[in-house]
Amino acid sequence: xxxxxxxxxxxxxxxxxxxxxxxxxxxxxxxxxxxxxxxxxxxxxxxxxxxxxxxxxxxxxxxxx
Numbered sequence: 001x002x003x004x005x006x007x008x009x010x011x012x013x014x015x016x017x018x019x020x021x022x023x024x025x026x027x028x029x030x031x032x033x034x035x036x037x038x039x040x041x042x043x044x045x046x047x048x049x050x051x052x053x054x055x056x057x058x059x060x061x062x063x064x065x
Contacts, residue, residue, distance in 0.1 A: 006030040
C-alpha cells in the first residue's frame, strides 16, 4: 500500500467549464492505494480460494459462494 497525498485540484466538468471557464476546485484527503492493480476476477478468485468475507457498503456481503 502507498499513501496518496491529498490536495486541491481542478475538477473538469462541463458545468464548471461553461460557468467559470475552468475547473471548479475540489479538495480530497490523503488515502491509501495498492501498488498493483487487482481486477474483480482476481479478487473473486481470492475470495473463493480463501473463504474471505468482505463487508461492502450498504451491508451487503461478498462470500466465497
